[in-house]
Amino acid sequence: MTVPFLDLQAQHRAIREELMAALERVLDRTAFAGGPFTAEFETAFAAFCACEHAVGVGSGTDALWVALIALGVGPGDEVITVPNTFIATAEAITYAGATPVFVDVDERTYNLNPALLEKAITPRTKAVIPVHLYGQMADMDPIMEIARKHGLFVIEDACQAHGAEYKGRRAGSIGDAGAFSFYPGKNLGACGEGGAAVTNNAQLAEKMKMFRDHGQKKKYVHAMIGWNARMDGFQAACLSVKLKRLPQWNEARRAHAKRYDQLLSGLKDIQIPYVPEYSKPVYHLYSLLCPRRDALIEALGKKDISCGMHYPIPVHLQEAYRDLGLKKGSFPVAEKCAEQQLSLPMFAELPDAQIDEVAAAIREFVEP
């Protein structure tokens, strides 16, 4: 049995006709760049996130960047985030003109460790970007408390956490802004690229909308130097079709995670995901730690089971960020994750039989 890491064809088979009809509506109205389909999606996505406003943009990277710019983050500022994330989190900080400063993560949740946050704050710190990794939200209460005490903005990197909850509150609704990616493989994925920034601050939403459209206040009137970060009409239409299914898809992911949990708990050398009391995750990824990670991935590969690594090189050790001068040993927990983490097949349509197959193969590897 071949077990893919992700099967987008299975998702699209079930909604193909609806997607095609949505694409035709966009074509007929020639509403390609921003426009009515983007506005319609923004309204629905804001409601899904329990936020007042959503601003559709070109990618999750755009969403992070637009939020930073609109909050006034720029040259000379420092922005705190974590090293075990997709590089886009740091890139957005860099392209806002600021400097990324890293804080290590909690060894059970792999999310920003609030106990280490205050020590990383300097007079130049302007914002914090906690990442809700693998679809589980960071411990937001202490993060917000520390940020407010020091007058810092908080942008949630919710690019992997569409619909995740923290004490009943939705990802993106707690900080000053939240950034989402609709990269095809995310829990809500476009048929191409897309992203959105959400907020409850009307002024901030207005600024982000202006910035993504060349700083236009109204047609031909540019109040600020902006950029073209508009959402594509075709993508917005596809996303509206998919958003209606997202709650049931997230439920399916939770059920799969529960099955993996039951089959893998207590296995030697396998650390399954830890879910704190406060958290209702959406399992963008089902993540394990295993000290013999590379050998395990190879053994699974021999059985046609595909896995991922998120992420094998932490951002502070990437060549791109060598100028920060951060050495190995700077962030021991993130570095351990980089060496030991693997992600198992996870998508809403994943059959139980394939989960059982993956679990059996892991059991055979660790307890031969």
Ligand SMILES: *Cc1c(COP(=O)(O)O)cnc(C)c1O
């Ligand atoms: C996917 C992702 C991004 C970037 O999103 P894009 O849409 O690919 O630009 C940023 N941060 C995290 C944590 C992500 O997983």
